[in-house]
Amino acid sequence: MNDDQLRRLLNDAVSDVEPEDRIEELRASVRPSTRVVRHFHARPWYAAAGIVAAVICLVAYITNLASNRSSEPGFAHPGGSSGPTMIASDTSQPSPTGATQEYTVYYVGQDPRDKPVLFRELHRSEASKSPGQLAEDGLQSTPLDPDYSTAWGSGDLRDAQLHREIGAITVTLGYASLQRRPPDMTPAYARAAVQQVVYTLQAAFHTRLPVQFQMSTGPTPTVLGVPTPDPVGAGGVLDTLSHISVSSPNQGDTVSGDKLRVTGLNNGYEGSVLVYLERGGKRYSPRPTIGGTIEDKLFPWAVTLDLAKVTPGTYTLVAQNDDASGRNNPEQDTRVITVE
Amino acid sequence: MPPRRQVSGWSADEALELLYAAHWRRLVRLAVLLVHDVGTAEEIVQECFVSVHGRWSRLNDPDKALAYLRRSVVNRSRSHLRHLAVVRRHVEREQAPEPQPGADHAAYDQVRRATVLAALGSLPRRQREVLVLRYYLDLSEAEIADTLGISRGAVKSHASRGAGALRAQLGDILEETR
Numbered sequence: 001m002n003d004d005q006l007r008r009l010l011n012d013a014v015s016d017v018e019p020e021d022r023i024e025e026l027r028a029s030v031r032p033s034t035r036v037v038r039h040f041h042a043r044p045w046y047a048a049a050g051i052v053a054a055v056i057c058l059v060a061y062i063t064n065l066a067s068n069r070s071s072e073p074g075f076a077h078p079g080g081s082s083g084p085t086m087i088a089s090d091t092s093q094p095s096p097t098g099a100t101q102e103y104t105v106y107y108v109g110q111d112p113r114d115k116p117v118l119f120r121e122l123h124r125s126e127a128s129k130s131p132g133q134l135a136e137d138g139l140q141s142t143p144l145d146p147d148y149s150t151a152w153g154s155g156d157l158r159d160a161q162l163h164r165e166i167g168a169i170t171v172t173l174g175y176a177s178l179q180r181r182p183p184d185m186t187p188a189y190a191r192a193a194v195q196q197v198v199y200t201l202q203a204a205f206h207t208r209l210p211v212q213f214q215m216s217t218g219p220t221p222t223v224l225g226v227p228t229p230d231p232v233g234a235g236g237v238l239d240t241l242s243h244i245s246v247s248s249p250n251q252g253d254t255v256s257g258d259k260l261r262v263t264g265l266n267n268g269y270e271g272s273v274l275v276y277l278e279r280g281g282k283r284y285s286p287r288p289t290i291g292g293t294i295e296d297k298l299f300p301w302a303v304t305l306d307l308a309k310v311t312p313g314t315y316t317l318v319a320q321n322d323d324a325s326g327r328n329n330p331e332q333d334t335r336v337i338t339v340e
Numbered sequence: 341m342p343p344r345r346q347v348s349g350w351s352a353d354e355a356l357e358l359l360y361a362a363h364w365r366r367l368v369r370l371a372v373l374l375v376h377d378v379g380t381a382e383e384i385v386q387e388c389f390v391s392v393h394g395r396w397s398r399l400n401d402p403d404k405a406l407a408y409l410r411r412s413v414v415n416r417s418r419s420h421l422r423h424l425a426v427v428r429r430h431v432e433r434e435q436a437p438e439p440q441p442g443a444d445h446a447a448y449d450q451v452r453r454a455t456v457l458a459a460l461g462s463l464p465r466r467q468r469e470v471l472v473l474r475y476y477l478d479l480s481e482a483e484i485a486d487t488l489g490i491s492r493g494a495v496k497s498h499a500s501r502g503a504g505a506l507r508a509q510l511g512d513i514l515e516e517t518r
Binding site: 003006007009010011012013014015016017018019020022023025026027029030110114142144147149150151153182184185251252314336338 | 352353356357360364365368369372373378381382385386387389390391393394395397398399401411415416418419420421422449450452453456457460464465471472475476478489490503506510
């Protein structure tokens with residue numbers, strides 16, 4: 001097929017599309033005091049406003065509590081141990097209410113072999129919502145990182161509740177058709193999507209109890225084609241989550257001084273982690289460190305980068321596991337940061 | 341308080357205005373090619389602009405912002421289609437009447453455009469995304485690979501298969517556009 005013909009056809013196909021002018025709506029959406037946006041999924045707008053300094057302190061306190069708990073054996077946050085990996089809202093703006101809470105949502109990304117694995121994001125929302133509502137909202141909203149995705153749209157999940165008396169979390173499917181796997185979804189993605197719900201709800205309710213998927217008529221035998229006649233427990237950490245993650249600094253942080261402390265979690269070949277800054281294809285301040293290997297868990301690691309000779313500017317902080325295969329395709333997590 | 345200036349010299353508000361002026365229409369058209377509905381496309385792209393505004397301090401570079409916008413439009417379009425497929429299976433919708441082609445030229449143009457959009461919509465998702473990024477946005481293989489998070493080899497493969505499938509479906513139209 002002639003490339004020019006295709007180019008002409010595609011351009012022609014939308015040449016009569018004149019979108020309506022939405023600049024005023026956009027301006028209103030990003031205005032601090034009225035940060036709302038029209039959503040076709042009626043998604044909640046988590047970044048409805050930033051938070052005041054006091055709330056930042058509160059969030060830091062909550063995060064520390066969560067961090068401490070996450071290091072306890074059996075706690076349902078194996079993806080991280082020392083703080084948020086990503087913050088949903090802009091912390092530079094004041095909140096009209098000042099009452100927000102932070103919650104964890106797992107989204108589907110890919111490992112170097114294109115296998116769907118879960119990454120977590122920390123979101124914030126108004127404090128009046130229940131843990132189950134926050135988890136549903138998060139699962140049914142678009143992730144902050146465009147590399148991640150979610151299988152769940154508005155109305156797909158509802159009524160998430162913890163039932164200690166029956167030893168399970170229950171969640172109801174909004175549509176019977178969600179029992180079947182859509183044609184464009186791979187079985188691996190469907191399994192990850194189910195685990196998305198399990199990990200997020202377990203994090204929301206601070207429990208490792210399994211999740212019972214149900215319809216109004218009772219337990220559903222399958223979800224997205226994945227068998228679910230019984231409550232579904234969290235999948236193995238290494239089979240379900242990314243094998244490396246950066247806990248701090250956060251995406252978008254500005255750092256200063258001669259030293260940068262970087263922390264995270266990993267499980268990789270001989271536990272080796274390489275951390276460096278990257279800009280324009282060049283690496284700066286590479287430092288190796290050791291996390292852990294073996295067992296079905298993630299191990300904490302920490303390293304201090306020397307910034308004394310690093311030119312101020314924006315860099316990508318890269319943390320990667322050693323690639324024992326020699327194919328130069330390591331597992332990695334990244335953060336964009338600014339060095340002052 | 342005046343908007344905080346970033347290293348690039350643009351505040352988030354200024355970046356929003358400039359990016360909107362430069363890319364709003366083209367990105368909406370990109371989304372139309374992916375989701376086949378103008379209103380939905382506008383909603384998707386609007387969300388992407390709000391998102392890039394919120395992340396401006398982390399992007400802080402017009403090139404990165406555009407790449408982020410493109411990737412967001414593709415991913416949000418994909419999420420929308422996936423959700424739509426689920427809802428459609430559940431809810432019986434009234435089928436819109438098929439457009440009746442008229443004899444005049446405008447009607448013919450409309451049918452041709454609808455046929456191209458329908459043919460695009462019938463392709464597997466990856467093939468559709470690769471073709472649109474390559475032939476509508478004129479992105480390089482490397483840029484497409486980066487946007488979709490796939491290898492260059494996969495880009496070539498999807499482009500080749502997608503072009504072949506379109507050729508089969510749009511043979512008559514292609515003959516007329518020679």
